[in-house]
Amino acid sequence: MKIDHSLPLEYSTEENRLKIFGFWIFLGAEIMLFATLFASYFTLYNRTGSGPNGAEIFHITPVLLETILLLTSSFTIGLGVHAMRLGRQKAMMGFFVVTLLLGLAFLGVEIFEFVTYVHEGAGLQTSAFTSILLTTLGTHGAHVTVGLFWGLYILIQVKRDGLTPETGNKSFIFSLYWHFLDVVWIFIFSFIYLKGMM
Amino acid sequence: MKLKMALFAIMMSIVTVLTGCEQLTVLDPKGPQAERLASDIMLTMLMMAGIVIVVFVMLVIMLVKYRASKQPADYEPPHIEGNPWVEGILVGIPVLIVAFLSIVSVQSNYIVESAPQGYEDKEPLVVYASSSNWKWHFSYPEEDIETVNYLYIPTDRPLEFRLYSHGPITSFWIPQLGGQKYAMNAHVTKLHLAADVEGEYMGRNANFSGEGFAENQFDVTAMSQKEFDEWVEEVKETAEPINEAKFEELLEPGHLGRMTFTGTHLEFSPAPEHHHEGDKYEEEHNHSDEHHSASRKESSDRKHMNYNE
Amino acid sequence: MEFFERFAIPHPSIAIYASMVAAGLTMIAVIAGLTYFKKWGYLWREWITTVDHKRIGIMYLISALLMLFRGGVDAIMMRAQLAVPENKLLDAQHYNEIFTTHGVVMILFMAMPFIIFFMNFVVPLQIGARDVAFPRLNALSFWLFFMGAMLFNISFMVGGSPDAGWTSYFPLADGESVGSHYYMIAIQIAGIGTLMTGINFITTILKMRAPGMTLMKMPMFTWASLITSVIIVFAFPVLTVALAMGTMDLLFGTQFFTLDNGGMAMLWANLFWVWGHPEVYILILPAFGIYSEIISTFSRRNLYGYKSMVGSMVLISLLSFVVWAHHFFTMGQGAFANSIFSITTMAIAVPTGVKIFNWLLTLWKGKIEFTTPMLYSTLFIPLFTLGGVTGVMLAMSAADYQYHNTMFLVAHFHNVIIPGVVFAMLAGLTFYWPKMFGFMLNEKIGKWTAWLLSIGFLLAFMPMYVTGLDGQARRMYTYSESTGFGPLNMVSFIGAAIMAVGFVLIVYNIYYSVRYASRDISADPWDARTLEWATHTPVPEYNFAITPEVASSEALWDVKKKDHVLFKGDYEKIHMPNNSGVPFIMSCIFFAWGFSLVFSLWIPAIITTIGIFVCMTLRSFEKDHGHYISVKEIEDTESELRGA
Incomplete structure (x- = not known):
């Protein structure tokens, strides 16, 4: 395999460049996926049937907590990739561990939030509104969950193999994915929670 | 060639x-x-x-x-980029x-989408046409009568159909009077028609709605206003009144012939005219809510039965 | 016993039992044959685990042809049922199941794999690449598609077929039988495969072209594939979400498309067609690409108006996303909304017209040779134009109140899909057959087939325009004698039967050509113009021993006429990906997962979900750097192929 040392580690082989490009296209598909969920949400959000509406169930505290956790994790993974480019494996792994822990905490709060909703009578089957709300949030949450496992696997591989073009490439792609989830969350925060609470 | x-x-x-x-x-x-x-x-x-x-x-x-056969053997087609x-x-x-x-x-x-041309200043006849598996119910609120699977209409008068469905999406279509329009469960759609000429026309559901779809037709008879009024009088004298129990029976999946009633089902099971947004229903709509959940239960019962047969 | 009763067919008939027996016997025969001839190892090594784009392409082709006959049998049964009034051949339920499966099978499991076959086989060769960008993902795409198709196809034998139409509108698709479950889950599995194909080909085309091949020097089929892939990536996620929502409504009691608690049935219709309309352009654009290649090759001149051809495809792809509401003009969305969608829909006629006239102008001053592929293409132009102009008629939203849901509409979309897509597939199949298998299909039988299909097509579908205007609604399993639809429907049936003969002739042609066709053909039997004909037949595993260098969109023509040199330099060792069984195994688990969900078997569903994630985990930890083909091996292969 030809390694081009003039480029950052994650871009250094032809295969790596293809993978990063392909992943961007994949993120394009993911944008369409979430756009469809958002469009459905805006169509259904006042179709509450006999169930509660957004203002009745949304609470600002867990949502703010989730936002802070996820935004911070996006920052720490950025630091992780920076460390990787400097070739500092320990620092990179440290930042990745912090990122995953923040992601785990986010997921914990989100599960708590879902349990609260169900207790307040806003389950998946209550109304069109609660169905699309929980599906949209749940799709994001499922992406975070998958990300946690994926990130963990990459950490194990970096530990096993050190920083190679291959592990560097995987880490970088993972960081793209993680940033993307953060961007989606910002949309969820603004257009679902803030709009719903107003 | x-x-x-x-x-x-x-x-x-x-x-x-x-x-x-x-x-x-x-x-x-x-x-x-x-x-x-x-x-x-x-x-x-x-x-x-x-x-x-x-x-x-x-x-x-x-x-x-x-054709190649018409060209000399050494003919070289030119390279033309476009113009x-x-x-x-x-x-x-x-x-x-x-x-x-x-x-x-x-x-x-x-x-x-508006009142038929030439009929703008005439008072329209309002008919609620609602479909159920696999029938059409025509309610005449002004005349206070209701028919199943046949439609009498006066000529020279605009008709305003208000369409909705008690089940799957259907499409109300009388091709000789005008185009079709969907009848759906959640809200009422309007279709403006008028008949110039007396006669018998074919009407049907055009949108596939399950097993009994092919026979989901109705007869349309256009007649003069005078004949129409006489028919209404006759119905009022001879037909039985419709009530909730009877209507529930009519909604059962299947085919029925022509039927005629006095009164309309709109009194106890109103058309979904006001919840365009589909948000919290008013008190008065609880009936239809119950009705939906009833039919839902029924279909899940049926599913259960299928498995146990 | 109660557990097994769910797998019973709700509406059994002799035809279904007969096909169960036939399917069982075929399975036994295939297994016995493979065992007897000791071909299991060959099948596993050379096909099931392959990541070679050419072999994956051929597997797509085989699946597409099988599904063509499955869907074709459905079509014949429908036409037979309607041939005479009050026919008792099929009852309403069977008719409903048959037209539903006909639609799904033909669009998703016949036309889609057929175009993906062309993309797989042709695009890497046409851009001078060694394979697609992600060969392993490509194998996964195929196996997911295949397992989704198989899951859908067993529905009529296990549990019951879907019966709510290929559009599966809610609340009609209420899950009374498991048919709607099959629909949602099988299409989901196949759809994920297609989405990955889209990602793969965008990356391949944008990143792996031969040196010198700028975007505006790509052959037209590659352009079509690129645009199609972009549409796939933007449209399929919408389907993914819609199907997921439908599945949750059916399995978990959510309220998306239900009748109460705020559910909105028309949301399904909207989401379905936001995917569904671009989907028809996903099918037709590669077909346009194939016609462009064929018409230019057999007119012996370059494609007229290359730039406007590309521009019109880009425009079509953009417009395809803003016309979806024309599928339900009659839902009462108001005159304003209908006007907007009416205009956007008619606007598509402009770029499509440009393409038709460009093809006509490609014939101009050419030297036209009527080979079978060219015959299909010249029949395509007039027949497709008929379908196109009726499309404009349907786009008149007010008039659509009379066409909607009638046989007029059925006639229209078959009128664009059969001459547009199916003829392109058959033309392309005949065109690329020698490149794939090293011999040509018989020209005489091929031309007979093209004529039979065209005449059969006209007889089958022209009468539908008339009966549609006479008030025959689509999807009716029967009609009374008094309607007067009888004679024209009989004509349709005769046309369908003629088409069936045409399709059987294709099989005969393959059989005949396998036995009698000459194996002594050159690598470029049609005197073609693009790169895929510049390599050997059969194409070696690595496609090109030396990466070609290109100066125009017709690289091989430049070699023939302008002394262009494609292959410069010496052999170097070539890096190739390794075969892998994981895509196949993972797709089998997907099949089991889908089957468990269809029948709400929760424990197997959880186990298979874990199985899928285990496969992904293994893939993450796997170290697979591929292998190298040495210069010695390349030299040996090349000299052998040149000698042959």
């Missing part, structure tokens, strides 16, 4: 047959809305026939003139055609 010519002749004869077929239901309108649509259809069909002929003629010329003028014309002419048709289309849209 003979085959090709034969093919061409077949296609041309089909076009001629099509344009000559005034007796086809849709092209035999009996009301102003259907008339507008039929004239739109004929107009586009003729314009499109023109385009088809241009393409056919060009194709035949190219194929005849530039902005030619391509401009190829874009320009279709744009003009589409622009013209767009204007016609937009005009027709507003015409078919």
Whole structure:
């Protein structure tokens, strides 16, 4: 395999460049996926049937907590990739561990939030509104969950193999994915929670 | 080449047959809305026939003139990139055609969505047409009567149909009076028609709605206002009143013949006219809510039975 | 016993039992044959685990042809049922199941794999690449598609077929039988595969072209594939979400498309067609690409108006996303909304017209040779034009109130799909057959087939325009004699039967050509113009021993006429990906997962979900750097192929 040392580690082989490009296209598909969920949400959000509406169930505290956790994790993974480019494996792994822990905490709060909703009578089957709300949030949450496992696997591989073009490439792609989830969350925060609470 | 010519002749004869077929239901309108649509259809069909002929003629010329067998063996076809003028014309002419048709289309849209032309100042007859598996229920709120699977209408008077469905999406269609429109569960759609001529017309659900769809038809009879009034009187004297229990029975999946009632089901099971947004229903809609959950339960019971058979 | 009763067919008939027996016997025969001839190892090594784009392409082709006959049998049964009034051949339920499966099978499991076959086989060769960007993902795409198709196809034998139409509108698709579950889950599995194909080909085309091949020097089929892939990536996620929502409504009691608690049935219709309309352009654009290649090859000149061809495809792809509401003009969305969608829909006629005229002008001053592929293409132009202009008629939203849901509409979309897509597939199949298998299909039988299909097509579908205008609604399993639809429907049936003969002739042609066709053909039997004909037949595993250098969109023609040199330099060792069984195994688990969900078997569903994630985990930890083909091996292969 030809390694081009003039480029950052994650871009250094032809295969790596293809993978990063392909992943961007994949993120394009993911944008369409979430756009469809958002469009459905805006169509259904006042179709509450006999169930509660957004203002009745949304609470600002867990949502703010989730936002802070996820935004911070996006920052720490950025630091992780920076460390990787400097070739500092320990620092990179440290930042990745912090990122995953923040992601785990986010997921914990989100599960708590879902349990609260169900207790307040806003389950998946209550109304069109609660169905699309929980599906949209749940799709994001499922992406975070998958990300946690994926990130963990990459950490194990970096530990096993050190920083190679291959592990560097995987880490970088993972960081793209993680940033993307953060961007989606910002949309969820603004257009679902803030709009719903107003 | 003979085959090709034969093919061409077949296609041309089909076009001629099509344009000559005034007796086809849709092209035999009996009301102003259907008339507008039929004239739109004929107009586009003729314009499109023109385009088809241009393409056919060009194709035949190219194929005849530039066949390899007609060229010298050493003929080298030239390299031609394209020409902005030619391509401009190829874009320009279709744009003009589409622009013209767009204007016609937009005009027709507003015409078919409002009171029929020539009937603007007459008071419309309001009929609620609701579908259930696989029947049509026609409620005449002013006359306070209801029929199943047949529709009597006066001529020379605009008709305002308010459509909705007790089950799957259906489409209310009387081709000789006008186009079709969906009847859906969550809200009422409106269709404006009018009949110029007395007579019997075919009406049906055009949108696939399950096992009994093929037979989901109704008869339409257009008659003079006087005859219509007499019929209403007769119904009031002879028909039985409709009540909630009876109506629930009618909604059971299946086919029914013609039926006639006094009163309408709208009194105890109103049309979903006010929840366009589908948000929290008013008190008065609880009935229909219960009804839906009842039929839902029924279908899940049925599913259960299927598994246990 | 109660557990097994769910797998019973709700509406059994002799035809279904007969096909169960036939399917069982075929399975036994295939297994016995493979065992007897000791071909299991060959099948596993050379096909199931392959990541070679050419072999994956051929597997797509085989699946597509099988599904063509499955859907074709459905079509014949429908036409037979309607041939005479009040026919008792099929009852309403069977008719409903048959037209539903006909639609799904033909669009998703016949036309889609057929175009993906062309993309797989042709695009890497046409751009001078060694394979697609992600060969392993490509194998996964195929196997997911295949398993989704198989899951859908067993529905009529296990549990019951879907019966709510290929559009599966709610609340009609209420899950009374498991048919709707099959629909949602099988299409989901196949759809994920297609989405990955889209991602793969965008990356391949944008990143792996031969040196010198700028975007505006790509052959037209590659352009079509690129645009199609972009549409796939933007449209399929919408389907993914819609199907997921439908599945949750059916399995978990959510309220998206239900009748109460705020559910909105028309949301399904909207989401379905936001995917569904671009989907028809996903099918037709590669078909346009194939016609462009064929018409230019057999007119012996370059494609007229290359730039406007590309521009019109880009425009079509953009417009395809803003016309979806024309599928339900009659839902009462108001004159304004209908006007907007009416105009956008008619606007598509402009770029499509440009393409038709460009093809006509490609014939101009050419030296036209009527080979079978060219015959299909010249039949395509007039027949497709008929379908195109009726499309403009349907786009008149007010007039559509009379066409909607009638046989007029059925005639229209078959009129664009059969001459547009199916003819392109058959033309392309005949065109690329020698490149794939090293011999040509018989020209005489091929031309007979093209004529039979065209005449059969006209007889089958022209009458539908008439009966549609006479008030025959689509999807009716029967009609009364008094309607007067009888004679024209009989003509349709005769046309369908003629088409069936045409399709059987294709099989006969393959059989005949396998036995009698000459194996002594050159690598470029059609005297073609693009790169895929510049390599050997059969194409070696690595496609090109030396990466070609290109100066125009017709690289091979430049070699023939302008003394262009494609292959410069010496052999170097070539890096190739390794075969892998994981895509196949993972797709089998997907099949089991889908089957468990269809029948709400929760424990197997959880186990298979874990199985899928285990496969992904293994993939993450796997170290697979592919292998190298040495210069010695390349030299040997090349000299052998040149000698042959």
